[in-house]
Amino acid sequence: MSAVTESAAWRGSARVLGWLGISGRTLVIAVPMLWFLVFFLVPFFVLGRISLAEVIIARPPYTPLFERGPEGELEIIAGLQNYRFLFEDALYRNAYFSSIRIAVISTVFALLIGYPIAYYIARSPEPRRSILLLMVILPFWTSFLLRVYAWMGFLRREGVINNMLMSMGVIDTPLVMLQTDFAVLIGIVYTYLPFMILPLYANLTKLDDAHLEAAADLGASPMVTFFTVTLPLSMPGIIAGSMLVFIPAIGEYVIPALLGGPDTLMIGRVLWDEFFSSRDWPVASAVAIVMLVLVVAPIMWLQSIQNRRELD
Amino acid sequence: MQGRKAIPLTSAALALTALAGTATAQGVVNVFNWSDYITDEVLEQFTEKTGIRVVYDVYDSNDTLEARLLAGSSGFDVVVPTATFMQRQIAAGVYMPLNRDLLPNLVNMDEALMAAAATHDPGNEHAVIYMWGTTGIGYNIDMVAERLGEDFDVDTWAMVFDPEVAGKLADCGISWLDSPTDMFPAAMAWLGLDPQSTAAEDFEAAADLLLSVRDTVRYFHSSQYISDLANGEICVAVGWSGDVLQAAERAEEAGRGVNVWYAIPAEGAMQWFDMLAIPEDAPNPENAHAFINFIMEPEVSAAITNYVWFPNANRASWEFVDEEIFNDPAIFPTAEVAETLFTGVTYDSRTDRLVTRLWTRVRTGQ
Numbered sequence: 201m202s203a204v205t206e207s208a209a210w211r212g213s214a215r216v217l218g219w220l221g222i223s224g225r226t227l228v229i230a231v232p233m234l235w236f237l238v239f240f241l242v243p244f245f246v247l248g249r250i251s252l253a254e255v256i257i258a259r260p261p262y263t264p265l266f267e268r269g270p271e272g273e274l275e276i277i278a279g280l281q282n283y284r285f286l287f288e289d290a291l292y293r294n295a296y297f298s299s300i301r302i303a304v305i306s307t308v309f310a311l312l313i314g315y316p317i318a319y320y321i322a323r324s325p326e327p328r329r330s331i332l333l334l335m336v337i338l339p340f341w342t343s344f345l346l347r348v349y350a351w352m353g354f355l356r357r358e359g360v361i362n363n364m365l366m367s368m369g370v371i372d373t374p375l376v377m378l379q380t381d382f383a384v385l386i387g388i389v390y391t392y393l394p395f396m397i398l399p400l401y402a403n404l405t406k407l408d409d410a411h412l413e414a415a416a417d418l419g420a421s422p423m424v425t426f427f428t429v430t431l432p433l434s435m436p437g438i439i440a441g442s443m444l445v446f447i448p449a450i451g452e453y454v455i456p457a458l459l460g461g462p463d464t465l466m467i468g469r470v471l472w473d474e475f476f477s478s479r480d481w482p483v484a485s486a487v488a489i490v491m492l493v494l495v496v497a498p499i500m501w502l503q504s505i506q507n508r509r510e511l512d
Numbered sequence: 513m514q515g516r517k518a519i520p521l522t523s524a525a526l527a528l529t530a531l532a533g534t535a536t537a538q539g540v541v542n543v544f545n546w547s548d549y550i551t552d553e554v555l556e557q558f559t560e561k562t563g564i565r566v567v568y569d570v571y572d573s574n575d576t577l578e579a580r581l582l583a584g585s586s587g588f589d590v591v592v593p594t595a596t597f598m599q600r601q602i603a604a605g606v607y608m609p610l611n612r613d614l615l616p617n618l619v620n621m622d623e624a625l626m627a628a629a630a631t632h633d634p635g636n637e638h639a640v641i642y643m644w645g646t647t648g649i650g651y652n653i654d655m656v657a658e659r660l661g662e663d664f665d666v667d668t669w670a671m672v673f674d675p676e677v678a679g680k681l682a683d684c685g686i687s688w689l690d691s692p693t694d695m696f697p698a699a700m701a702w703l704g705l706d707p708q709s710t711a712a713e714d715f716e717a718a719a720d721l722l723l724s725v726r727d728t729v730r731y732f733h734s735s736q737y738i739s740d741l742a743n744g745e746i747c748v749a750v751g752w753s754g755d756v757l758q759a760a761e762r763a764e765e766a767g768r769g770v771n772v773w774y775a776i777p778a779e780g781a782m783q784w785f786d787m788l789a790i791p792e793d794a795p796n797p798e799n800a801h802a803f804i805n806f807i808m809e810p811e812v813s814a815a816i817t818n819y820v821w822f823p824n825a826n827r828a829s830w831e832f833v834d835e836e837i838f839n840d841p842a843i844f845p846t847a848e849v850a851e852t853l854f855t856g857v858t859y860d861s862r863t864d865r866l867v868t869r870l871w872t873r874v875r876t877g878q
Contacts, residue, residue, distance in 0.1 A: 255861055257604045261582050291872060358745070379731055462732050463876045470872070476575035477692070478868040479582075480861070 244492070251485035252278035262481050282486040292470065292487065296494060299467040302381065302456075303449035306388040310445045311438065313389065314396035318437075319430075321397070322404035333401070336394050348387055348458050355383050355459070379461035387455040388445075395444035403437025404430075435509065439502050447495050467491055540565045541799035544580075544588040546786065547572050549643070551819040558806050564799050572735065581606045581791060588791055589800035592642050595785040596693065596856040599632040607638040608792045614801035615640070617808035620828035628855055629785045629825075639787035640804060641825035643754075643816070646845065646853060647694045647782040650737065650756030653771040655684045655747035667775040669702035671748055675725050678748075682728035685746030690732040692871035693856060694782060695722065698750065701780035701854070708857045712866060719870040723877070732875050738762070744770045753842060754822035761821075774842040776849055783853035785825070 253262040254277070265278040286292045321332045339347060354360045355378040362374040377383055407430065415425040453468030460466070467487065474484035547570040555566045569588075571577050574597040580586045581593075581601060593601060601607065612618060621640060630636050649671050656666060659680045670677045672686060688695060697707035699718035706714070730746060737749035742762040749756065753774055760772040788807060790800045806812060813824045814832030821837060823844045830838060837843055845853065859867060 257600060257861070259582050259584055259604050259606060261604065289869070291869065462729070465876050473868055473872065476573070476579060477871075478861075478865050479575075479578065480865065 318400035
């Protein structure tokens with residue numbers, strides 16, 4: 201009986217929505233749209249607004265965009281001077297390039313390491329597959345910060361790796377590994393590797409064995425089969441995984457702060473300095489907006505590649 | 513202090529959870545202070561005496577505090593900015609003037625020190641001194657003697673700024689504070705320039721000096737040197753007095769033969785003040801005054817100094833400070849040394865930008 205009342209209630213509310221001109225489809229789309237609006241667009245516009253202002257000693261520390269003139273007329277005092285400033289000082293250009301370089305290198309290494317792992321897991325028989333998958337996810341159960349600290353223990357002068365190499369007689373003096381770009385790359389690849397493996401795994405498990413058999417029947421060697429069948433078919437997984445590694449890596453602050461050296465220049469650190477040390481919220485906002493553009497551009501590009509592939 | 517360590521006050525947090533139970537109708541006071549900068553007993557005593565519950569939170573840099581205050585509605589009743597930072601925050605209208613009628617213990621404060629702090633807050637209208645200290649050099653006694661000889665006078669900036677001296681020490685590890693507002697004035701003092709200068713060419717000169725010895729620096733950090741000095745991982749650190757002494761104490765406790773001590777360079781070192789102030793939008797301003805007044809009780813100030821090894825500015829408390837701490841010139845500088853100290857200056861936003869930019873160049877070497 202309750203089922204009858206419930207479905208009646210559903211039908212009733214659906215009718216109400218219908219009168220209001222809201223279809224179920226709109227409702228479903230509304231949730232992600234609202235999410236996008238509240239957590240992306242609104243903060244984005246707030247940042248954009250601050251980036252057009254000037255820094256002053258006040259609370260909050262930036263100028264309003266409009267001011268009442270002597271006759272009560274509105275005067276616009278917004279400007280693009282902060283963006284101009286970013287282009288004039290080589291520091292920001294260097295920091296953006298250096299961030300992109302580190303993000304690209306980490307993404308490539310994550311892919312080179314993650315692909316075989318994902319492939320192996322995807323080709324494993326069932327009970328082992330679940331265990332392997334669990335091993336990829338398990339480190340996530342501990343704090344990310346603790347795991348980065350663990351790397352500090354491995355890489356430091358008196359650390360595990362140096363002590364081991366020295367006791368084996370491979371090296372005489374400890375290698376300097378901590379506080380270098382090398383350590384930052386290790387940290388980023390290690391931290392984001394699961395983000396590469398999981399989408400690749402999801403993609404590779406769907407790979408139909410019939411394709412591989414067909415390729416083999418037609419005389420392709422396993423190598424040729426991999427490069428002409430498996431790899432192209434797993435492209436969506438590669439793109440998804442690469443984006444999940446590249447995007448957070450470009451703005452990464454914690455890993456370079458802990459593992460990087462004083463000369464590791466990344467935009468996350470520059471942003472922190474602008475906001476906290478220079479107390480210049482407008483320039484900090486401009487740096488953030490430019491970074492967002494840098495991140496969004498490759499996403500759109502990859503998205504368009506993917507769309508084109510789907511149309512083909 | 514311009515930026516300090518981030519050692520969580522776990523014991524204080526535990527004590528406070530216990531305190532939460534005994535809270536009465538007197539309400540709360542929300543205190544935001546530097547990490548590891550108070551003793552738990554003082555907070556317990558305050559609640560016992562007034563019935564006001566203390567909600568205690570910590571930060572590790574002036575920048576963190578300032579960002580929260582400037583955003584507004586921080587929800588804190590008492591905060592502890594360094595005077596140079598506070599001056600700018602006062603200009604931004606962040607703090608309320610103190611009500612002196614609620615602070616009878618002001619009579620306990622040392623006039624000379626309060627006058628020094630008044631350069632940042634005319635008439636001491638907005639704040640009273642919590643603790644103060646100096647920016648100097650922490651060093652490993654044996655490692656430094658081994659490299660420079662027993663007779664070398666360590667109380668000089670040459671330890672870190674003279675390429676020849678620093679070059680000899682580089683192999684055992686030198687660290688600098690990642691704090692341009694400490695490093696530039698120190699470099700200027702060593703160059704014989706006015707450490708309070710805000711002239712662009714003086715900053716350029718200081719930056720050139722810092723860049724010329726940058727290769728001797730193992731890292732730039734404002735708190736890691738505490739444990740590294742104590743472990744013997746580094747041998748020289750530009751650091752804050754109380755923090756270095758804390759490293760010395762830890763090294764002694766570990767008993768592994770590491771001896772650390774603190775030197776105030778004779779060319780001049782920065783003297784800084786951490787101030788108790790009340791944000792303009794504090795939810796419980798009366799409780800805030802009660803808390804500040806309580807801190808100014810002679811026994812309370814003495815108890816804090818005895819625990820954190822930073823000197824206070826509470827003249828009436830000095831008779832209660834442990835003799836070994838009060839007579840230690842590394843903690844309470846002698847009158848002669850005090851002559852050579854200089855206070856920090858608050859930079860305007862153009863100088864701020866120049867300083868941050870030059871510091872990035874020094875830190876990254878580009």
